[in-house]
Amino acid sequence: MISQRGIEANPEKIQAILDMTVPKTVKDIQSLTGPVAALTRFISKATDRCAPFFKALKGTKRNITWTAECDTAFSELTEYMGKAPLLSTPEHGDILVIYLSVSVSVVSSVLIRSKDNAEHPVHYVLQKPETSGRLVKWAIELGEFDIHYKPSPAIRGQAVADFLFEFTEPQAPAATQLITEPNLSPCQDQTPSKSTLDLTQPLWTLFVDGSSNAQGCGAGLVLVSPDKVALVYALHFKFQASNNEAEYEAILAGLRLANEMDAKQIQIFSDSQLVVHQVNQDFTAKDASMTAYLQHARHLLTTFHAHSIKQVSRSKNSHADALAKLASALEQGIGRHIHIEFLDQPSTQAPLICTIDHSPTWMDPILQFLQNQTLPSNPAEARRVRHRSARYLIINGSLYKQGFSLPYLRCLTLEEGHYVLREIHEGI
Helix, strand or coil, X not given: CECCCCECCCHHHHHHHHCCCCCCEHHHHHHHHHHHHHCHHHCCXXXXXXXXHHHHHCCCCXXXXXXXXXXXXHHHHHHHHCCCCCECCCCCCCCEEEEEEECCCCEEEEEEEEECCEEEEEEEEEECHHHHHHHHHHHHHHHHCCCXXXXXXXXXXXXXXXXXXXXXXXXXXXXXXXXXXXXHCCCCCCCCCCCCCCCCCCCXXXXXXXXXXXXXXXXXXXXXXXXXXXXXXXXXXXXXXXXHHHHHHHHHHHHHHHHHCCCCEEEEEECCHHHHHHHCCXXXXXXXXXXXXXXXXXXXXXXXXXXXXXXXXXXXXXXXXXXXXXXXXXXXXXXXXXXXXXXCCCCCCXXXXXXXXXXXXXXXXXXXXXXXXXXXXXXXXXHHHHHHHCCEEEECCEEEECCCCCCCEECCCHHHHHHHHHHHHHCC
């Protein structure tokens, strides 16, 4: 039903659910799922809410086994329908936001529009996981729209908060965490910046710390996105390093991670006075090791449009400091429940470079089109490349094909394909 307030669920369908008694037969459950299916767009997590009913129907023709789980699901459903949400009507020019979530049963999303500093749901969408292969076809159709993907910022709208709360799996470990400024804010006694930051542009913040002791060497870093999403990272060195070298390794790892996240400008906070002043060109590097690390750090900093590095007190850098100590003490059995990357050799050690012959491959036209929008001069070939490129994307410089129901498929050259086949068939 459409009114001035928005789109409301049919009250007759809602009342039919509220008036129902506890189902006892297959027909009773079918009578329940009918109104629920008609109100799916108004029900968040509809498939998961009705999952116990579907389980009760499996493997039976007449009688059903009504479990405690079914009873709980029925009570929660009737309670939810008593306060079904009002869907907002989008207007011309509105910027719509889609929040995605994945549960064990379904892939779900909610469409949100902002109005009066609040976010209102427009539509709930649920699909079974096995239908996720349609995403590739949808991607081609959605190519004409101006769509931007970004991590979820701080939650303001109650509709979004409810949606994310319902789809939070308590047993699933979080890959990222939302943080607040007081936990990672720099102190006031900072060294001056050596590069002007444009505060109107997205700014990434990096907190780093290194640790070297008798138990081992390691580094910790916290990379904070412009949306205040923190990426926590720890490194354990398989080589001996001094405290200053560990500090540099932390900065280099943070800069590499920021590059992978496509950061354009970054501000770095470290509690190492020596490293900060060397990068800011206030101090000079006197030994070969520090000189190599300094040159490497300055080289990585040139990949950003703007940057700054400042000294921060250890009390204001406690998160990265704890990660660094945890990584360095790994050999003593501390922190084995946290994912820590191992660094086999110093970042300043020059890699072995071999000359290879690159012959043209089938991937070259697709790569050139995706990277530079360059097409072959032949019109027919250009149309073919444009059509094929819709199912490919570039991740970290490598070409991947989007499968219908599979993960991204890495594209290989003829030589790489022969190598993979040899590795598979030769065994261990």
